[in-house]
Amino acid sequence: MSETLVAETLVQLIVILFAAKLTGMIFSHFKQSKVLGELLAGLLLGPSLLNVLNLHSEPIIFLAELGVIMLLFEVGLESKFDELMKSGFSALMVAIIGVAIPVLLALPYLFSIGLDFNVAFFIGATLTATSVGLTMRVLAEMNKIQSLEGKIILGAAVIDDILGLIVLSILTDMVNTGSIEPFNIAKIIGLSVLFLGIMIVAGKLLEEKIFNLVKKLKVERTFIVMAFVFAISMSYIAAGIGLATIVGAFAAGLVLEREENETPIRKRTHILVELFAPIFFATAGAAVNVFAVITPEIIPMVVILTIIAIVSKVVAGLGAWNTKASKLAVGVGMIPRGEVGLIFASFGLQKGLVGNDIYSALVLVIMITTFLTPPLLQKAMDRIYSASKYFEKQEEDDVAAIQEM
């Protein structure tokens, strides 16, 4: 790698990080998702407009990959499995309905416009995942994370992530073998459940011991790096046994997940996510070519998929039928696609499952759902909780702390 190449890569990194963080900060200020801002930054820097990014730079692609790995590692670290179990059955129902309905609604439409099964299944799958981060942030801004709706949404979003990862592993197998075989699906589901199960059990059994040993040996800082090595090792192993890379990162997070909110590992992981995840989102945004979308064929697809994405999750809210929670609020809370959806879309583009037109359409759908959720969720929650003026009541610091999430 020549000095010129190092210099060029430094410039790419400077441009990407500066634009992504600045736009993210502005979006955050206006109570919008940071991820949305980062995507938009990429979109503006990409071929749609400024065309200043080199999307083939190996170091940048690798850093983006590290960003996704760290992101899913963090999601795993934050999963709070025990708490998740409490919201239990309702969350599971909401999640399963929320994964099944988008696919079931999307397939007939996609067949009708002439797409074959693999592509249609991929597009449907992209619409299944819920962005935990955004939903949490909106609820936190309304001081409603501890509400019944909040707990169900969070639980369902985590299960959504797991289901999404399994679906992604099925897609990986589909790309590798060219088709979907029932036997393979069963194998992948079995492997995923086994893999995650082993990690969760290992976490329960070893977690305390690991942390005590680290404390005894006084190697906290080395441990952070080792945790990072563990996350990428698990990603590599997951890929090796035929699962999606990020399943491993998520599982690694589950092993080291703790009940406390601010463990040193989480804080440090978060810094890496802050630094690398924007590279992924910006490059994902840069791969969007808006000119590819502004065609008579694709515009209707964006509109119809957006409607499916919203309706399907609102319907999923009915999964909370045996609780007092507002089904509408739960459903609306599940609307934002986001990280996992974007990972799906990037995967499809990289593997050649879809071209730039459909990829761009999918990213736009993800962006629109993410953009619409905060106001919709606020409305839905306002209908049930009389104290409607959350923002005036709460401490400024709370908002700021959350904005920075």
Next chain:
Amino acid sequence: MSETLVAETLVQLIVILFAAKLTGMIFSHFKQSKVLGELLAGLLLGPSLLNVLNLHSEPIIFLAELGVIMLLFEVGLESKFDELMKSGFSALMVAIIGVAIPVLLALPYLFSIGLDFNVAFFIGATLTATSVGLTMRVLAEMNKIQSLEGKIILGAAVIDDILGLIVLSILTDMVNTGSIEPFNIAKIIGLSVLFLGIMIVAGKLLEEKIFNLVKKLKVERTFIVMAFVFAISMSYIAAGIGLATIVGAFAAGLVLEREENETPIRKRTHILVELFAPIFFATAGAAVNVFAVITPEIIPMVVILTIIAIVSKVVAGLGAWNTKASKLAVGVGMIPRGEVGLIFASFGLQKGLVGNDIYSALVLVIMITTFLTPPLLQKAMDRIYSASKYFEKQEEDDVAAIQEM
């Protein structure tokens, strides 16, 4: 970048980080320099023994480069310019003598074995820099950072770094133009002093305002990433005006340097250093080919350069003539080469100034000086401070905290 390539790079990263951190931790446990452990890990993984590293992987090379940038950014952040000024004149004398003598002693020897001026000057320059980190750690372990010797050593080490960076910029120019012109040297010194001067003044003027603005806007986390962007931007600018890349990173650190020990930026930067710097040291170690050194020509060179490296810094201790400090202790404290020396050596290898034999010899010299310093410094300090049993007296936690530095 294909999936296979991503997977291969992940494996490289896992192997490098795991080996480097493990060896670093073991060295740290035996009160040796972590950097030494990381170098050794690379040496073992490299062509000398296991030969499992791909030293041409672009993402890995780039991550190593980021590691060096973050390392020098951290050195800048830790420079405490105001405090440095207090140890002032003595530190400056020690530093200047410590930079001049190694070159003056090395040149005649190197000419005598038939090397030309450029190569000889490069080798001499590699022997000039002192590793602040190691010296600080040893002194901290003895609770002697605040001693007169400690202050002079630290001040001199920082000035050493600055002088070293200027020399590296001169070397950069020498490589680019093929020779050393007095006019160019003057230009580079002028540019460096101007660049660093502007950054220090800008830091003094803007620092408070920047931090207040960040606090007001509540964008602390985004700010960390922006600080990182700032560091790589300055590196890029420094390279653009003909200075060494890392001069920019160091200057960026000076701008954001604060008197407090544990600012959020420093903590976060340190995490990045912990993660990326080992990649640099391990790849630097991997580039060493011990078989290239085990020759009748190179072994004497290693011995003689090591003697020069040690004697020259002990002589430099005399720079503290107008103080009550032990000149021997100050001199011994300046012995460890380290980060900057390694950066020099890597630079020379990359630019083709030296071949693998001389590069390997230089890294061995750096390793030997680093290895010898802790026991020598402890002896020298014991001679002056009657309380000789530091280790038994101090709190275990202190040692642990320092080991993790």
